[in-house]
Amino acid sequence: ASPGAAPCPSVPSRHGAGKAEDTSRTAPFHLDLWFYFTLQNWVLDFGRPIAMLVLPLEWFPLNKPSAGDYFHMAYNVITPFLLLKLIERSPRTLPRSMVHLSIITFVMGASIHLVGDSVNHRLIFSGYQHHLSVRENPIIRDLKPETLIDSFELLYYYDEYLGHCMWYIPFFLILFVYFSGCFAPTAQQGRMPGAALLLVGPSSLYYWYLVTEGQIFLLFLFTAFAMLALVARQRRRGLAPDSNGRFLLLSFLLSLLLIAAWVGWLWDDPTLRRKYPGVIYVPEPWAFYTLHIRN
Numbered sequence: 001a002s003p004g005a006a007p008c009p010s011v012p013s014r015h016g017a018g019k020a021e022d023t024s025r026t027a028p029f030h031l032d033l034w035f036y037f038t039l040q041n042w043v044l045d046f047g048r049p050i051a052m053l054v055l056p057l058e059w060f061p062l063n064k065p066s067a068g069d070y071f072h073m074a075y076n077v078i079t080p081f082l083l084l085k086l087i088e089r090s091p092r093t094l095p096r097s098m099v100h101l102s103i104i105t106f107v108m109g110a111s112i113h114l115v116g117d118s119v120n121h122r123l124i125f126s127g128y129q130h131h132l133s134v135r136e137n138p139i140i141r142d143l144k145p146e147t148l149i150d151s152f153e154l155l156y157y158y159d160e161y162l163g164h165c166m167w168y169i170p171f172f173l174i175l176f177v178y179f180s181g182c183f184a185p186t187a188q189q190g191r192m193p194g195a196a197l198l199l200v201g202p203s204s205l206y207y208w209y210l211v212t213e214g215q216i217f218l219l220f221l222f223t224a225f226a227m228l229a230l231v232a233r234q235r236r237r238g239l240a241p242d243s244n245g246r247f248l249l250l251s252f253l254l255s256l257l258l259i260a261a262w263v264g265w266l267w268d269d270p271t272l273r274r275k276y277p278g279v280i281y282v283p284e285p286w287a288f289y290t291l292h293i294r295n
Helices: 031-054 067-089 096-126 147-180 195-215 217-235 243-265 270-275 285-293
Strands: 183-184 239-241
Touching: 031 067, 031 096, 031 183, 031 195, 067 096, 096 147, 147 195, 147 217, 147 243, 195 217, 195 243, 195 285, 217 239, 217 243, 239 243, 270 285
Parallel strands: none
Antiparallel strands: 183 239
């Protein structure tokens, strides 16, 4: 630079490591984001299979996208947008490249699930029973040639395993990253707003549905334990979760209680026990529906 020239302002890196953690102030409760987040989860995720079953079949033929599919498409657009907004409001974030990669993986996994779930829910109208495995279903085991059964098992794998992993792992990673920035000095910790307390119930009930229907109990449990471990570590530094962090942590802990009650209620169900063998026994709500409610 030439002598006497004005100092050059610092230019932020396009691929910087993210914002530094700022614990000098307490962030307000993000009522707008949490309300929209909870509302769209209930309407677009939980409500999509219900919409497909309730609306007349003549409106959405089985060879065309159903109302639930359009709900899923909207979910795949709105949810990553809200997650990005949450990250923007956090005092501490991951590098932007990692956040973007997580969002891209989330959208791809949710889109894979959109196709598999769309076909699987249409099979309900043909007599498919979700409380049975693919090969045990009467409408599947009699297919000829038998290689068609392998195709349905591949569809089930894309829907319930690959799609769920690519959908939920980045989803909970982003929530945990957001939670890691929701800390402030203990002296500045105030009471949770009334709106936050009102949203805890619907939020925790949705996470119960997400974990049980998505069969992601271990991932959810690991995320909750990681959040508790982070709280213990930050308390030694004189920090505590702010209203947003407490809202998220309380929603997760209440969901664990709901999951425990759900498993305890269906603990002795022999049919669901056969569908979900092993140590981790968490029945899906839609398997319970086709077994005990649909008929």
